[in-house]
Amino acid sequence: MFETLPTPKLDGIIGLMQAFAADTRTDKIDLGVGVYRDAEGRTPVMRAVKQAEARILDTQDSKSYLSLAGDAAFLTEMETLLLGGAVPSARVAAVGTPGGTSAVRQICELIAKVRPGATVWVSAQTWPNHGPLIAAAGLTARPYRYLDAEAGALDRAGMMTDLAQAQAGEVVLLHGCCHNPTGVDLSAQDWAEVAALLERSGATPFVDMAYQGFGEGLDADAGGLRHLAARLPEVLIAASCSKNFGLYRDRVGIAMAVVPDAQRDAMAATLAGLNRQSFAFPPDHGGRVVSTILGDPMLRAVWLEELDGMRARVQENRRALANALREATGSDRMGAVAAQQGMFSILPLTEAQVTKLREDHGIYMLWDGRVNMAGMDPSRAGDVARAVAGVLRG
Ligand SMILES: Cc1ncc(COP(=O)(O)O)c(C=O)c1O
Incomplete structure (x- = not known):
């Protein structure tokens, strides 16, 4: 064969x-x-991870299946970490995924469900796996200008001109912070301009957040995402805990969609169904480490100190x-x-x-x-x- x-x-x-x-x-x-x-x-x-793992080892009394969306505490803590209350929880649907890579893939599958073959605008330089993940879901990647190589800065005019062509039913993939591979990020004003463009066109933003906390700080790094979420009806999000929790091989990620209240339940069930089709239940251990750290003021302080040190x-x-x-x-x-x-x-x-x-x-x-x-x-x-x-x- x-x-x-x-x-x-x-x-x-x-x-x-x-x-x-x-x-x-x-x-x-x-x-x-x-x-x-x-x-x-x-x-x-990370020290906080070691401590959280010790706590889980001591207290966990079952490794039976959880829900297709994963651990509820992980989803709630991650919603706060990413969105910081920018939108009511009634607008947020999310599922755990094996790493940020699967989060990107699941969001691409979600897009393909409603718009097979849809165009996803990607910065001309991007994480090398974005193209293959988009193609694997049958979607079509289309580049927008991003880096002004001579200045080592954003090609603002090029980017805005290209993104002005994005239409309703198309998706614009943006790096939440710490753009991979250029290190060139959008300013608050750039994010506001992108939001205004998307508001006019109806194209849907898709924010890939793989390095929250590595740029300027946890909240500042999520500022652009939060602005989009507060202003637009729909935002797609893929986030990874590989770098900011150092959980690379434990595979901890989250796929999230911010939608109008009326669509939230359908979205949550659709994301859970997509998990069922590819890996069923997301890995639990790493996500539980993350929710244990974020939910405990002492562990959170230890983690923040180490993250600040890494930055x-x-x-x-x-x-x-x-x-x-x-x-x-x-x-x-x-x-x-x-x-x-x-x-x-x-x-x-x-x-x-x-x-x-x-x-x-x-x-x-x-x-x-x-x-x-x-x-x-x-x-x-x-x-x-x-x-x-x-x-x-x-
Ligand atoms: C932009 C971007 N998105 C997503 C990921 C996925 O990370 P992981 O699957 O290791 O969580 C990475 C990792 O390098 C990345 O750079």
């Missing part, structure tokens, strides 16, 4: 992870995969690399790296230059020049900058 099955091309990020692991150089640097690393190069289990470290890495690049290249061309947000930035490198950095210097980054700022030890910023300056000189 499977004689003709072709071997699919390996996902670029997964291939890069494998190549880095196989590289025997001891001074290699991994700026590829999007995980946070501390000063020792570890991706630790500060990423910002420090950004400044260190921007300074080192300025010194090594004698120019401020990549100075925007310091002002960008979250884990990622794009360095203005060709694929050939990226290959040379990997082969000659053991520095690993994505083929488009995407670097994980949260993966770099600031003491290696000079090494990275000198190597980058070298390949730029040719």
Whole structure:
């Protein structure tokens, strides 16, 4: 039956992870995969997570099935974390999912249910998995301009011109914060302008929130999403707890839809039905860790302190690399790296230059020049900058 099955091309990020692991150089640097690393190069289990897990181990007396939507406390806590009361709960339907990836996929399936083949507008540079997830649900991705590569900032005019073409029945995918891969985020004014555009056209926003707390702070990072939710009749949301709770492999995500009250119950049942079709019950352990932390003032304080520390470290890495690049290249061309947000930035490198950095210097980054700022030890910023300056000189 499977004689003709072709071997699919390996996902670029997964291939890069494998190549880095196989590289025997001891001074290699991994700026590829999007995980946070501390000063020792570890991706630790957060203290609050350890404490919550100990509590669950002590008190959990059953692992029987829950509802298709998952743990009710997780859904409620996540609603507050994401929406901060911007809309009444009577307008919110949500289900747990295995990670943010499945949340994106389930929302795409939801769109396909009512609009098969619908257009989903995606920023021209985006998380490499957005395209495949949209296509897997039979939807059609259409790019909108996003990055002004020269300025390392938002191509505001390009974005607004392209999004003005989005129509009712189409969806506009936006990164809630810490845009992956550019690190370029919308200002409050940009969000308001996007909201006004969508209000006029009737196109539906879909916010992917994978890094809440890594940009400016938990509430500030959700400001754009909350503005859309308060202003528009419908907002789709996919969120991940992989980064801000460090629960990567436990697979904790949520798919959410903000709709008018009258459609809320139908939406909740539809999302639950979509879960049933693909994995039935979402994984419980990670979500329970999240609701245990968010529901307990002491654990929440421990978590916030650690999250603040991670954010500060990423910002420090950004400044260190921007300074080192300025010194090594004698120019401020990549100075925007310091002002960008979250884990990622794009360095203005060709694929050939990226290959040379990997082969000659053991520095690993994505083929488009995407670097994980949260993966770099600031003491290696000079090494990275000198190597980058070298390949730029040719
Ligand atoms: C923009 C974006 N969305 C969603 C995800 C999904 O994350 P996960 O499935 O690991 O929770 C990621 C992870 O890198 C991401 O960058």
